[in-house]
Structure formats: C-alpha cells, structure tokens
Amino acid sequence: MYSSANVSERQVQPPSLAISTVIFALRPDAGSGRLEIWLPLVRRVRQPHLGKWALPGGPLGGRESLHDAAARNLRETTNLDPTYLEQLYAFGGLDRSATQRLVSIVYWALVRPDQADLAQESENVRWFRAAEAVGLAFDHDEIVAYALERLRGKIEYGSVAYHFLGERFTLAQLRGVYEAVLGRHLDPANFRRQLRSAKDISATDEVLQGGRNRPPRLYRYTGPDAGTPPREAPQASGSAEWPAPDAPP
Amino acid sequence: MYSSANVSERQVQPPSLAISTVIFALRPDAGSGRLEIWLPLVRRVRQPHLGKWALPGGPLGGRESLHDAAARNLRETTNLDPTYLEQLYAFGGLDRSATQRLVSIVYWALVRPDQADLAQESENVRWFRAAEAVGLAFDHDEIVAYALERLRGKIEYGSVAYHFLGERFTLAQLRGVYEAVLGRHLDPANFRRQLRSAKDISATDEVLQGGRNRPPRLYRYTGPDAGTPPREAPQASGSAEWPAPDAPP
DNA sequence: CATTGTTAGGGTCATGATGACTGTAACTCA
DNA sequence: TGAGTTACAGTCATCATGACCCTAACAATG
Numbered sequence: 079m080y081s082s083a084n085v086s087e088r089q090v091q092p093p094s095l096a097i098s099t100v101i102f103a104l105r106p107d108a109g110s111g112r113l114e115i116w117l118p119l120v121r122r123v124r125q126p127h128l129g130k131w132a133l134p135g136g137p138l139g140g141r142e143s144l145h146d147a148a149a150r151n152l153r154e155t156t157n158l159d160p161t162y163l164e165q166l167y168a169f170g171g172l173d174r175s176a177t178q179r180l181v182s183i184v185y186w187a188l189v190r191p192d193q194a195d196l197a198q199e200s201e202n203v204r205w206f207r208a209a210e211a212v213g214l215a216f217d218h219d220e221i222v223a224y225a226l227e228r229l230r231g232k233i234e235y236g237s238v239a240y241h242f243l244g245e246r247f248t249l250a251q252l253r254g255v256y257e258a259v260l261g262r263h264l265d266p267a268n269f270r271r272q273l274r275s276a277k278d279i280s281a282t283d284e285v286l287q288g289g290r291n292r293p294p295r296l297y298r299y300t301g302p303d304a305g306t307p308p309r310e311a312p313q314a315s316g317s318a319e320w321p322a323p324d325a326p327p
Numbered sequence: 328m329y330s331s332a333n334v335s336e337r338q339v340q341p342p343s344l345a346i347s348t349v350i351f352a353l354r355p356d357a358g359s360g361r362l363e364i365w366l367p368l369v370r371r372v373r374q375p376h377l378g379k380w381a382l383p384g385g386p387l388g389g390r391e392s393l394h395d396a397a398a399r400n401l402r403e404t405t406n407l408d409p410t411y412l413e414q415l416y417a418f419g420g421l422d423r424s425a426t427q428r429l430v431s432i433v434y435w436a437l438v439r440p441d442q443a444d445l446a447q448e449s450e451n452v453r454w455f456r457a458a459e460a461v462g463l464a465f466d467h468d469e470i471v472a473y474a475l476e477r478l479r480g481k482i483e484y485g486s487v488a489y490h491f492l493g494e495r496f497t498l499a500q501l502r503g504v505y506e507a508v509l510g511r512h513l514d515p516a517n518f519r520r521q522l523r524s525a526k527d528i529s530a531t532d533e534v535l536q537g538g539r540n541r542p543p544r545l546y547r548y549t550g551p552d553a554g555t556p557p558r559e560a561p562q563a564s565g566s567a568e569w570p571a572p573d574a575p576p
Numbered sequence: 577c578a579t580t581g582t583t584a585g586g587g588t589c590a591t592g593a594t595g596a597c598t599g600t601a602a603c604t605c606a
Numbered sequence: 607t608g609a610g611t612t613a614c615a616g617t618c619a620t621c622a623t624g625a626c627c628c629t630a631a632c633a634a635t636g
Contacts, residue, residue, distance in 0.1 A: 270586090292583055292584045295584080295585090
C-alpha cells in the first residue's frame with residue numbers, strides 16, 4: 079500500500095489538486111424537535127480508504143474557478159444549489175494520502191432543510207449527523223471539525239444563520255438555528271432584543287398561523303446576498319458592523 | 328474521493344499550483360516616527376507582467392507542505408524567518424493569468440522590524456509601503472488588500488500584534504503597532520487598561536532606560552507560540568526539504 | 577364557556593466593557 | 607529650576623449583555 083515507487087513518483091509529479099466541500103444542513107430531531115447539524119458524505123469506491131465515508135469532492139476542472147468547482151461538486155452530490163458557499167481552507171500536508179501527493183481546497187456550504195430533504199441519497203451518498211461523522215477517510219475528520227468551528231465562529235457576527243432558513247422565518251426558528259450551531263440554550267427575550275437592533279432583519283406584517291400557541295410574527299432577512307447566489311472570493315467585507323472575518327487558528 | 332467525477336472530461340490540462348506570501352513588517356516613518364506597514368515585492372523577470380512588481384512566490388515543491396513552502400518562499404525573499412505565518416486564501420479565478428491556468432495558495436507573514444532591516448534588498452527585491460503597493464502583477468493588488476484586511480481583523484482579538492515586536496516591549500510600542508495597523512489613534516489610558524485584563528501579557532520588573540521621558544515598564548507576551556515558530560494550520564505538519572527552483576509568481 | 581399550558585413579545589435590573597476625560601508621578605532637557 | 611513630555615492611575619457616562627419577570631394570545635382540555 080505504500081511502495082517506494084510511489085515515493086519516488088512524488089518527487090517528480092506535481093501535487094494533485096482537488097476540491098472538496100463540507101455541506102451543512104439542519105434537520106429537526108424526531109423526538110425533541112430540536113435542530114441538529116447534518117452533512118452528506120460519499121462512500122469511497124476505490125483505494126485508498128475504500129469503503130470509508132468521505133467528503134464529496136473531485137479534481138479541479140481546467141475551465142472552472144474554485145468557487146464554481148465547489149458549486150458543481152455540491153450539485154453533483156446533493157442535486158441542489160447551496161444558499162451559502164465559502165472557501166474554508168487549503169489542506170496540503172504531505173501525509174494526507176498514502177498513494178499520491180494531494181492538495182485539497184475545501185469549501186463549506188449551507189443548504190436549507192427543505193432542500194436537504196429533497197437531496198438524493200443512494201448507496202454511496204448518505205447524510206450523517208455532524209457529531210457522528212467520525213472515522214472518515216483521509217484527514218476529513220479534522221476538516222469537518224474545522225468547518226464546524228468556522229460555522230460557529232461565523233454565525234455570531236455574520237449573516238450565516240439566515241442561509242439555513244427560507245425567506246420568511248420566525249424568531250424562534252432563527253433562535254433554533256443559533257442554538258443548534260452554538261450548542262447552547264439562548265434566552266428568547268435577549269435573543270429578540272439583539273435581533274431588533276440588527277438592521278438587516280426586518281419584520282413583515284404576517285404571522286405564522288397553524289401553531290398551537292400565539293402566532294409568531296414572520297421576519298425577513300434584508301442584508302447583503304439575501305436571495306442571491308453566494309459571492310465568490312474575498313472581497314472586502316466592508317462594513318465595520320462587527321469584528322472581522324475570521325481565519326484558521 | 329472522486330466517486331461522482333467524470334474523469335475523462337476534465338483531464339484537459341491540470342491547473343498549475345503556486346504558493347505566494349504577503350510579508351508584513353513595520354517601520355517607523357523618518358519624520359513622524361509613527362509606524363507604517365511595509366512589505367517586500369519582487370520584480371517579474373519574465374512574461375507575463377514582465378517588469379512589474381509582484382508578491383514573492385513560486386511553485387509548490389513535491390515534498391514540502393503548503394506551510395513549509397511558504398516559509399521557504401519567505402526565507403528566499405527576505406533571508407529571514409517570520410514570527411508569524413498563516414494561510415490567507417486560495418485564489419483560483421480563471422482570468423488570473425493570461426498565459427496559464429494558475430491556482431495560488433497565498434500565505435501571510437509577520438516579521439520583526441529589526442529583522443526587516445537585515446532583509447536583503449536587490450535589484451529585483453524591494454520593500455514598499457503597503458499603501459504604495461499598487462499596480463502589481465496579476466491580481467496581487469486584491470491579494471494585498473485582502474491580507475491587510477485580515478491583518479486588521481486579526482489584531483483586534485488575536486495574538487498577532489506581538490509578533491511585530493521583540494520579546495520585551497513597552498505598552499507604547501505595542502500601541503504603536505495597533506495604531507499603525509488599525510490606522511487610527513488609540514487612547515493610551517484605555518489601551519493600558521485593556522491590556523492589563525488580557526492575561527497573556529505580563530509585566531516584567533524592568534524598565535526601558537534611555538528615553539527622554541519617564542522610563543516605561545517592559546512587558547512580555549506569555550501566550551501561545553510566544554517565541555516558538557508558528558504552527559501549521561488545522562492539521563499536523565510534515566517535515567520539509569530544502570531545494571526548489573524559483574519561479575514566479 | 578372557562579381553565580390551563582405554552583409560546584410571543586414587552587419590560588426591568590445588575591454587571592461589565594468601553595470611550596472620553598482628569599490628575600499625578602517620573603524623567604530629560606534647556 | 608522650570609518646562610515639556612510621557613507613564614500610569616482613576617473617574618464618569620454610556621452601552622451591550624445576561625438573568626429575570628410580566629402580560630398577551632393562541633390551542634387544547636375540561
């Protein structure tokens with residue numbers, strides 16, 4: 079599995095370049111109804127790590143940008159378009175793959191739950207709870223952990239949470255997203271107060287009927303890239319509203 | 328990993344993979360004495376963008392990790408080791424280079440001023456003020472702007488500022504670093520109060536003599552990676568090898 | 577129809593971080 | 607000896623935050 083031929087090949091051949099994607103969606107737990115983080119994985123159908131689960135990915139095409147490659151990758155796996163797509167990190171350690179020198183540029187994406195339900199599952203594509211996505215191929219355990227860390231970091235000041243939801247949502251739904259990602263309970267009253275001062279979220283004149291309690295008001299996200307496709311690269315996040323974009327540790 | 332890939336369709340021409348580095352150092356302005364951000368650039372000695380200034384960079388060697396490649400790159404340019412080195416972003420747009428498809432994984436680094444003074448300058452390597460680093464080759468203008476944005480974002484909550492300074496420093500020096508990076512004046516009293524609550528900075532029992540005012544106390548950074556080389560990103564690092572040809576960008 | 581349970585949505589209070597500002601100590605230089 | 611400058615400590619108002627309480631509005635149950 080680790081022949082000397084492979085080692086000598088590495089000195090000559092340039093490193094292979096691949097794109098992988100960590101795709102997050104939220105699904106309510108059947109019992110408690112609380113939201114949980116899920117992600118799709120694909121089963122390896124060749125060596126190395128044959129049979130193990132891995133992040134969806136593939137080589138970078140010659141006529142597509144990194145962002146487009148990640149989007150295509152995501153479409154081929156879940157058959158759906160993401161509401162958020164951003165570069166995570168470029169992994170290029172020497173020991174990532176035993177058979178070849180591989181550099182993976184990893185993206186992370188958010189999809190809505192209703193879309194995640196429609197996503198195709200098959201023998202080799204299955205959704206897992208993020209907490210149960212361990213024992214993956216290559217270094218994908220660490221990549222998933224790092225993507226979760228980025229997600230948690232970005233939800234606190236960015237506009238990431240809205241991309242888990244549809245166009246209109248209640249504050250309780252939005253709070254459920256925060257609680258699922260941050261993993262802790264949030265006070266409903268304080269949460270409401272904070273989001274009233276956030277100016278890229280506005281209340282509609284509609285309420286959500288059909289519940290068995292007082293009908294909650296529906297809100298809408300009016301900030302940048304509301305319903306538009308996610309933007310490419312690192313243009314200045316401009317507004318000094320909140321701290322700053324984050325980065326690998 | 329390439330379960331859903333249509334391989335034959337994509338093997339037209341694999342994109343080239345390069346490593347570039349944005350190297351920051353602070354130098355006092357001759358007149359005012361205020362610190363300013365500088366970075367070294369290299370002149371292009373071949374097409375495209377012949378004669379223009381560009382970020383130091385080169386192809387990724389087959390036996391070095393991304394981090395090691397950036398460190399080697401930096402050593403070859405400034406002849407010095409950085410006190411901080413972190414991945415910035417992977418740039419892979421289709422129109423980055425007119426002659427070839429090029430994917431650049433860019434790192435950013437900090438070096439100390441005394442080291443920056445020792446750095447080698449030559450006909451094709453010169454230091455520029457960050458504000459004057461415009462009109463660069465390829466998309467390096469945007470890369471520098473993004474690196475500056477990252478630097479500003481990281482200095483507010485991270486331990487980045489200390490890497491611009493030596494082991495012992497006064498609070499005024501540290502405040503000068505913050506003012507240079509953030510581009511605004513900071514109140515000395517409030518700055519002192521904030522850094523007393525930051526627990527990875529501790530006062531020594533020494534003061535800095537020789538100034539023409541009251542001698543300020545010297546402090547020391549005691550947080551993670553204090554004097555050690557910067558650690559690799561979210562994964563384990565491998566060992567590096569030395570030689571590698573130099574080629575832009 | 578009244579009661580009960582549950583959530584929506586409004587408020588209070590103490591605390592801690594922050595920015596603006598004042599005052600005193602310690603040193604050099606003219 | 608005094609002027610000028612910086613180090614360093616402290617005060618005050620403001621604001622964001624967490625913890626907590628209260629009322630409104632619905633559905634389900636009796």
